Structure formats: structure tokens, C-alpha cells
Amino acid sequence: MTATRPSVPDFAAIPVLSVAAVVVVVLTALSGRYGYHRDELYFMVAGQKLDWGYVDQPPLTPLLARVSTEVFGNTPMGLRVVSTLASAITVVVVALIAREFGSSRRGQLLAAVCAAVSGFLLGVGHLVSTATYDLLAWMLICLFAVKLLRTGDGRWWLALGLTAGVALENKYLVVLPIGALLLALLIVGPRGVLRSWWLLAGIAVAGVVALPNVLWQFQHDWPQLTVAGGISEDDGTENRIMFIPLQLLQLSPFLIPVWVVGFRRLWQLPWARSVALAYPVLCLAVLAVGGKSYYALPLLLVLVAAGAEQVLSWSRRAVAAGLVLTAVTSAVFTLPVLPASAVDFVIPINKEQGEQIGxxxxxxxxxxxxxxxxxxxxxxxxxxxxxxxxxxxxxxxxxxxxxxxxxxxxxxxxxxxxxxxxxxxxxxxxxxxxxxxxxxxxxxxxxxxxxxxxxxxxxxxxxxxxxxxxxxxxxxxxxxxxxxx
Known part of the structure; x- marks a missing residue:
């Protein structure tokens, strides 16, 4: 087992929570524009026909859609309340990950701001989608994994396993980052965290939580595998061609320097090197199966969290300009800020904007x-x-x-x-x-x-x-x- 690492800095609670609150305000203010997305219309019907599974997904997102509309009303704004809150929590978790990497209060705040203005977080936060809750789950899994690696305390496997189990009730994609991290641990270590009974306990917890949907899929001849195979067959080539460009664009091109610096920083920390390696491993896995580019984007937010502290030493004007440009471009391409008649301008980059209209x-x-x-x-x-x-x-x-x-x-x-x-x-x-x-x-x-x-x-x-x-x-x-x- 690895040695205990130095304690982390204090958490910048008030500044980070303030950033999360701004995200809530912005997403709420815009959530009633345009209309329902096609997937949201599907989730609402699925939420009225609750089951332990569906042919194309586990039950969590339809359940949350049902809860949100029952509590807040069957309108686009009411449907998206839970999604908005999940995205705000994601911002906080990114800051907590930065803290685990030793970031000061200012570094944590910068990590939170980078996440809050990123196109991917705002895009999935505006809508109700499986990716919305997947992003939060992936960030929590990464937070617990980093805590495990930093402290060497195997009990974090339980938290990781519980979160993975819940994530499996939302989407099976969670096996990709976990598999990438495990492979990276085997390659560069620290391998000591794998020699623990807590790992088996975490796997057991994940299995118990995910079991209802797994049984449903088994009883229905694994229809989700049929769906996944069809998606890969139809879109696999296009997904592979567009993978690298979309990795650079979907988070924000202005955040590229931040996550590049984050990768270098983690590679220089022996206990965190596997977290850095997990991203390219995940990219190779997504390319191999012909998956969509956004499947790998959550790990880029981890690299952003790692790079935020070093960005503080850069020119303040350059950093501020980059964040403003990120916020503006992210809003235009992922949020309903344009008149509906002008949305054709952004559809070639983000077709989901158009799927909310008409x-x-x-x-x-x-x-x-x-x-x-x-x-x-x-x-x-x-x-x-x-x-x-x-x-x-x-x-x-x-x-x-x-x-x-x-x-x-x-x-x-x-x-x-x-x-x-x-x-x-x-x-x-x-x-x-x-x-x-x-x-x-x-x-x-x-x-x-x-x-x-x-x-x-x-x-x-x-x-x-x-x-x-x-x-x-x-x-x-x-x-x-x-x-x-």
C-alpha cells in the first residue's frame, strides 16, 4: 500500500459554491427557451412506464425525469431542474479534485470556473440526458480514485464501487473510465492499491447496486448490446474520423492549454501518473469501439482540475480573456441564447440545439x-x-x-x-x-x-x-x- 500523502489545502467552499450557484442561475434562466429535446420527450414517456431497464438504457435517467416533472412541473424548465443541480454539483466536484492535487483556494476556484464555462458541461447541463448524470458520476469516481491514490486508504474502493453501481443504473459507459484507470494502474502504478480486500468489497457493492438492471437485460436477451452494435455500425467510422477534432472543440479550444499542463503535472507525480495515463487509454478504447467523442471528455475535466494551479502563474489578462471567450462560445453553441430562427448557424457544430425546436x-x-x-x-x-x-x-x-x-x-x-x-x-x-x-x-x-x-x-x-x-x-x-x- 502506498504511503500516506501530505494533507490537502483547505477547500475554497464559498467561492466554489458561488460559481456553482451562477451555473444554476444561468441554466435555470435559459431552461425554458426553445423546447424539449427529442431524448427528453422519450425520457418523459419512459418515466411514466418505470421499469428496471429499457432496451437502450438503464432506468436512472427516466426515473429522474419523472421525479423532476412530478415535483417541478411538466415543462422544459420543470423537467431540467434535477439536471441543472447535477451540473452545479459537478462543478464543485471538479474543484474538489483540484484540491486533491494540491491546488490552493485560488486554484480550486479557477478549476471550478473552467468547468462551469466549458461547452460540454453547459451542453449536458442544459438538457436532461444520460450524459448529464454520467458526467457527475464520472467526476465522483475520479474524485474517490484520486483520494485512494493520494492516501493509499483502500476504503475509498467502497465509495468508488457504490458510485460505479449507481452509474451503471444510468449508463454502462462507466466501465470505460474504470477499465482505463485499472489498466493505467497496472502499467505505471501505484499497484499497491490493487492488492486490497477493499477492492473486492467495492466490486461487490457495485455489483449489488447494478444487479436489478443486469437481471432485466439478461431476461430480455441483452437488447442494449443490440442497440450499441447498431450505433457503432451506423456511426463508427464518422465517430473515429471526428474523434480528435471534437476532443479539442467540445470542452473548449481555449481550455486546451489548461488540460495539457494538467497532464504534464500529473505525469510528474508518481502517485497520480495513472490518472494522466487513463485519458489516452480511454481514448484508444473509444476509438476501438467506434464510440462517440464525448465518451472520453469527462477525463479531460480531471486534467483541467490538475492544471488549474499552474495556470495561476500565467498572465491574468490572458487567462481572463480565455475564460471569457470560452464562456461566450460555449453559450452560443450549447445554450439557447440565439433566436430560434438563427439556430441553423450552430447546428453544424451542435445538432442538439436544433432537436429542441419544432x-x-x-x-x-x-x-x-x-x-x-x-x-x-x-x-x-x-x-x-x-x-x-x-x-x-x-x-x-x-x-x-x-x-x-x-x-x-x-x-x-x-x-x-x-x-x-x-x-x-x-x-x-x-x-x-x-x-x-x-x-x-x-x-x-x-x-x-x-x-x-x-x-x-x-x-x-x-x-x-x-x-x-x-x-x-x-x-x-x-x-x-x-x-x-
Missing amino acids: WPLMADTVAAEWNRIPTDQRSAATIFTGNYGEAGALRRYGPALGLPPAYSGHMSFADWDRPPDTQTGPVLLVEIERSPAFEAQFRGCEQVATIDNIVSNDEDGAALVRCDSPAEPWSTLWPKLRRYY
Whole structure:
């Protein structure tokens, strides 16, 4: 076991908590602009159908979406309260990590500010997503791992294991940073922390907490592996090509010097060298599986925390200018500060901005075509959408427009509801692009409208197609309509 390290500096509680409070104020003030993101619309429906798992994710994010809307209201602002608080806590944890590396109160404050203005934290903090809670979990895991390495106290494995278990109930990606850190420990040490019964205890705690979802996945033939394989197959090449550019851009290009200095600083500390090495190891793992670039971004915040103290010796004007530029660019590209009509400007960099706009317009278009179906046919008519965002939007806005529940074969929507076989009447299809193979499952299909959104997002230009009826009973048709990605 490693020797006990010197004690850490005092925690800059008031300055750091003040930065976190500013993050809460900013995110709250902007949370009601634009509208729900497509994933949020899906999470809200999933939260109404709570289970120990879904085909594409564990249960934590839908549960938190349910809690937030039940307590604070079913509005974009109400939905995002818990996400906002999670991001503010993340800022505090980054400062605590800086403290573990010996940063003074000023260094801790700078680390908190860097995290608070980073594009990745603001982007995931504005929305409800699995990445939002993943980021907080990863930062906590890193904090406990650094405490373990600094002190040599194996009991930190318990805290690490508990946090990992909870994170596994949100997203399985947490195995990547843990695996990267373990491999880095084997390569550069200190290996003594691995020779401890506390490690086995931490693994046991993680396993017990994660077990309900693991059992659910086992009972349902591991659908999440099918989803992950499909994502990698569809996007793997693009993800690999864009990995390095997005690593440099998504946190902020102005923070590159900070995390480069942080990497060098950790490499010079024998007890922390494995934390530095974990980042390139993680990058190689993400590249190998064709994962998205943001899978590795949380560890960059750890390097930022490590570099903050040395940045204090740089020109104050240069540092201030870099932070201001980071804040401005992060806000423009990740927060809803632009008029909705101007969002096309940022969509090439961050398409998630556009995915928050146009859902009520889509619902209005569907409602207009639904009302053209003869009244005596509507009781046997069905609305079927191509993806969970469209179905979620119609579930959210449809009741006020007199629409029946929309169905979809996408992800877990396929498990929640299926039209009864008595629905033999007209079918309204929402398709991003018309597909003859898909429409072959229905009779007499004709495009009756086009979705016209404010911005160039996925649904802009989508086709609304009216068919006379399903070609087969819905129970027979349903397996053919299922989509995992």
C-alpha cells in the first residue's frame, strides 16, 4: 500500500459554491427557451412506464425525469431542474479534485470556473440526458480514485464501487473510465492499491447496486448490446474520423492549454501518473469501439482540475480573456441564447440545439391531417411514427389537440404499446424520409403533408403519409416495425 500523502489545502467552499450557484442561475434562466429535446420527450414517456431497464438504457435517467416533472412541473424548465443541480454539483466536484492535487483556494476556484464555462458541461447541463448524470458520476469516481491514490486508504474502493453501481443504473459507459484507470494502474502504478480486500468489497457493492438492471437485460436477451452494435455500425467510422477534432472543440479550444499542463503535472507525480495515463487509454478504447467523442471528455475535466494551479502563474489578462471567450462560445453553441430562427448557424457544430425546436409545429401538422380523416373512421385509425422523438412529442402535445396516443416501433416504444388488431382503419405515418420498404407494410399510402420546422433539424421536411390501412393485423406486423437504432 502506498504511503500516506501530505494533507490537502483547505477547500475554497464559498467561492466554489458561488460559481456553482451562477451555473444554476444561468441554466435555470435559459431552461425554458426553445423546447424539449427529442431524448427528453422519450425520457418523459419512459418515466411514466418505470421499469428496471429499457432496451437502450438503464432506468436512472427516466426515473429522474419523472421525479423532476412530478415535483417541478411538466415543462422544459420543470423537467431540467434535477439536471441543472447535477451540473452545479459537478462543478464543485471538479474543484474538489483540484484540491486533491494540491491546488490552493485560488486554484480550486479557477478549476471550478473552467468547468462551469466549458461547452460540454453547459451542453449536458442544459438538457436532461444520460450524459448529464454520467458526467457527475464520472467526476465522483475520479474524485474517490484520486483520494485512494493520494492516501493509499483502500476504503475509498467502497465509495468508488457504490458510485460505479449507481452509474451503471444510468449508463454502462462507466466501465470505460474504470477499465482505463485499472489498466493505467497496472502499467505505471501505484499497484499497491490493487492488492486490497477493499477492492473486492467495492466490486461487490457495485455489483449489488447494478444487479436489478443486469437481471432485466439478461431476461430480455441483452437488447442494449443490440442497440450499441447498431450505433457503432451506423456511426463508427464518422465517430473515429471526428474523434480528435471534437476532443479539442467540445470542452473548449481555449481550455486546451489548461488540460495539457494538467497532464504534464500529473505525469510528474508518481502517485497520480495513472490518472494522466487513463485519458489516452480511454481514448484508444473509444476509438476501438467506434464510440462517440464525448465518451472520453469527462477525463479531460480531471486534467483541467490538475492544471488549474499552474495556470495561476500565467498572465491574468490572458487567462481572463480565455475564460471569457470560452464562456461566450460555449453559450452560443450549447445554450439557447440565439433566436430560434438563427439556430441553423450552430447546428453544424451542435445538432442538439436544433432537436429542441419544432415539436409543437409537428404536432399541429399531424393534428390538421388527423382532422381530415372522416369522423366515422377515426376510432379505427392509428398514428405511427418512425422514431421515439416524434412519438414522444405527440404523446406530450397530442392530447391538447385531440389526438389519440401515437405509436412507434423505435426502441422501448415497441414494448410499451401496440395498436390493437381492431385498428384496421387509416394510418398516419410520420417519416423523416419516405421508405417504400416501410410503406409496403401498409395499403394505399400517399403523402399528404410535409413537416416544416423553423430550423433544419431531422424532422424538418419529414413526410406525413396517410395509408388506407395496415397490410396485416398489428400483432403480425409489429415485429417487422421494430427498430433498435
